[in-house]
Structure formats: structure tokens, C-alpha cells
Amino acid sequence: VADKLSPDRRSANMRAIKSRDTSPEMAVRRALYEMGYRYRLHTKDLPGKPDLVFHGRRKAVFVHGCFWHQHTCREGHTPASNTAYWEPKLARNTKRDRSNLADLKLLGWEVMVIWECEVDNIGDVARRLRKFLGPRG
Numbered sequence: 001v002a003d004k005l006s007p008d009r010r011s012a013n014m015r016a017i018k019s020r021d022t023s024p025e026m027a028v029r030r031a032l033y034e035m036g037y038r039y040r041l042h043t044k045d046l047p048g049k050p051d052l053v054f055h056g057r058r059k060a061v062f063v064h065g066c067f068w069h070q071h072t073c074r075e076g077h078t079p080a081s082n083t084a085y086w087e088p089k090l091a092r093n094t095k096r097d098r099s100n101l102a103d104l105k106l107l108g109w110e111v112m113v114i115w116e117c118e119v120d121n122i123g124d125v126a127r128r129l130r131k132f133l134g135p136r137g
């Protein structure tokens with residue numbers, strides 16, 4: 001469906017989606033809050049500014065949009081139109097993601113990536129988060 005939008009319209013949509021707190025991230029935050037975990041948001045002093053940071057545990061979580069970060073799901077494809085614009089842009093994103101993950105690991109951080117499409121099953125995401133983060137407290 002998205003491919004039927006004109007490039008201009010698509011950019012406008014994408015900007016609107018990116019500029020606010022996306023609902024997948026809010027859903028993840030809510031789940032963490034309900035499980036009793038406390039976190040900080042968008043810590044600027046870490047590579048890639050992870051969406052959720054658990055300093056005491058040295059763990060960080062990214063909630064990635066499938067399109068922007070090119071997930072291997074249906075949403076993560078390069079648009080068929082305006083390819084010359086999107087291809088290098090999306091390639092830069094994924095390259096930056098890889099280098100941020102590598103940098104965080106070098107700094108001794110453990111990282112979990114949650115994809116937008118996975119948040120549809122928030123129960124499953126919550127289970128994975130609990131396993132990743134370990135006991136509360």
C-alpha cells in the first residue's frame with residue numbers, strides 16, 4: 001500500500017512517523033513499566049542513543065522501525081520508486097546501526113533490538129525483555 005504513495009507524500013508520512021514517540025516504543029515502555037523495570041530514555045552519551053537504557057545492568061534496548069532500519073520482514077524492503085534516493089539512505093541507516101551495535105559491545109554493553117513488527121505480540125516481547133534484563137531490583 002505504501003508504495004502507491006508519491007515520493008513526496010511518503011517523505012511527509014515518514015517524517016511525521018519519525019518525529020513523535022512512536023507507538024511501538026510506547027508499547028515497550030508500558031510493558032517494562034508494568035513489569036517493574038526502570039530505565040532511562042535516549043541516552044545521548046551512548047552510541048546510537050539507545051531508546052531504553054538500563055545503566056545498572058549495562059544493557060540497552062533499541063526499538064527499530066522496520067522500514068527505516070530495514071528489517072528482514074515485509075516492511076523492510078527498499079521502495080520500488082525513487083530508488084536512487086532511498087537505497088543509499090537506507091544503506092546508511094543499516095551501516096550506522098551495525099557500527100553502533102559493535103561500539104556498544106566494545107564498551108561492554110549488551111544490546112537487544114526489538115522490531116516494530118514484533119511489538120504486535122507484546123507478550124512475547126515482554127518475555128524476551130525479562131530474559132534479557134534478568135531479575136528486577
Ligand SMILES: [Zn+2]
Nearest residue numbers: 066071073117
Ligand atoms: Zn519487521
